[in-house]
Amino acid sequence: MTVRSGHGLPPRPPPGPPALTQLRLPAFRAHRGTVLPLGPVTFFTGPSGSGKSSAVQAYEALALLGAGAAVGSAFPDPAGCVPEGAAADAQGRRGFRIGCTADGPAGPVRLDLAVQAEPEPRIVSERLTDADGRVLLATAPHDPRRRTVRAEWLTAGPAPGAREARVTRESLPDDLLGTALLPLRVAGRTDGQRRVLAAAEQVVLALRSVFPCEPRPDRMRAPVEPGDGRLRRGCENLAEVLHRTRADCARRHARLAAAARAGCAGPVRDVGVERLADGRVRAVLDRGAGASRRGTPLERLGDGELRYLALALVLLTGPRVLAVDQAVEVPGALQTLTVLADGFDRDLDARQARELAGLAALICAEGHMRLVGTAGEAVAGAVRGREGVTVVDLGP
Structure with missing residues (x-):
């Protein structure tokens, strides 16, 4: 090791x-x-x-x-x-x-x-x-x-x-x-x-x-009913959580939109939410001027893009938005949330993996979030040498 x-x-x-x-x-x-x-x-x-x-x-x-x-x-x-x-x-x-x-x-x-x-x-x-x-x-x-x-x-x-x-x-x-x-x-x-x-x-x-995060693209494409706004382990209610976070914190949402521009194919102006006639919501990528006014529904995205957006949202949000068991009797400033991400770079291309690993390093340097995950050499190489990042090689 x-x-x-x-x-x-x-x-x-x-x-x-x-x-x-x-x-x-x-x-x-x-x-x-x-x-x-x-x-x-x-x-x-x-x-x-x-x-x-x-x-x-x-x-x-x-x-x-x-x-x-x-x-x-x-x-x-x-x-x-x-x-x-x-x-x-x-x-x-x-x-x-x-x-x-x-x-x-x-x-x-x-x-x-x-x-x-x-x-x-x-x-x-x-x-x-x-x-x-x-x-x-x-x-x-x-x-x-x-x-x-x-x-x-x-x-x-x-x-x-x-x-x-x-x-x-x-x-x-x-x-x-x-x-x-x-x-x-x-x-x-x-x-x-x-x-x-x-x-x-x-x-x-x-x-x-601790929040174990295992984004399931096969469950993230369908519109969802509005709920408590807390992201579940499989991220199948991504659209519902985006609906909440977009209004809760403009600064964090702007960082998510920037992450989407860096990791998704084609032009991306924003990550939005549509409310359907039956009351359900679905997430869309706003492609900006000249694109369809309705944007690109997330259901049309590939597995890699969906996993990338889900993990970016997890990193840019907090325990109040994640389905995590916090000690309610302890102030949030005295707690650190740890995200567990087995297969952190699964389905991601090299560009997405580098962007997401860099975002993790920036967010976790702020002190109230930690990340423990498994990844390939592309991710390890992207962040190896950065302060606060530990790469453990379990090979022979």
């Missing part, structure tokens, strides 16, 4: 909105001992079968766990996550390991998980560690017949004359992330409890604000 960026490995950022700075895959699918640095913009490159997509899938699974999803929902195919050739123990159990580091005001905090995939999915071990290497939370199974784990978290420093710190012991469900449960169970009365809370909240906040 080779890591390239504008300044080597991503430096530790100053305290700011929590964000993941490292993804660890010690034993997950095809990965063995893989450590992936994450920057404001991160692209995984490499040949087919090198583990690019599985890295993005691991990130999304952690995000789901951080949002409170059960382990079976976060890993729909847990057996498929077990490294090939991993043997079962005497009880028929097999599993995998995964982890991450979240940086922010509490410093770099590590989260490491061991997940049993067979015979049923469960989190058999969880460890939360702070920047000083102190274990803040540790869990382990204590009775295989019960769907709980034994959890210990830091309560206070060692008592006078004692060597070990004082901890709280309690049983937690083995299908949920213990770190996500701590804010509801720790009072925060002692320094140790406050340390645990700060670390747990930082990890959960870094994980929760």
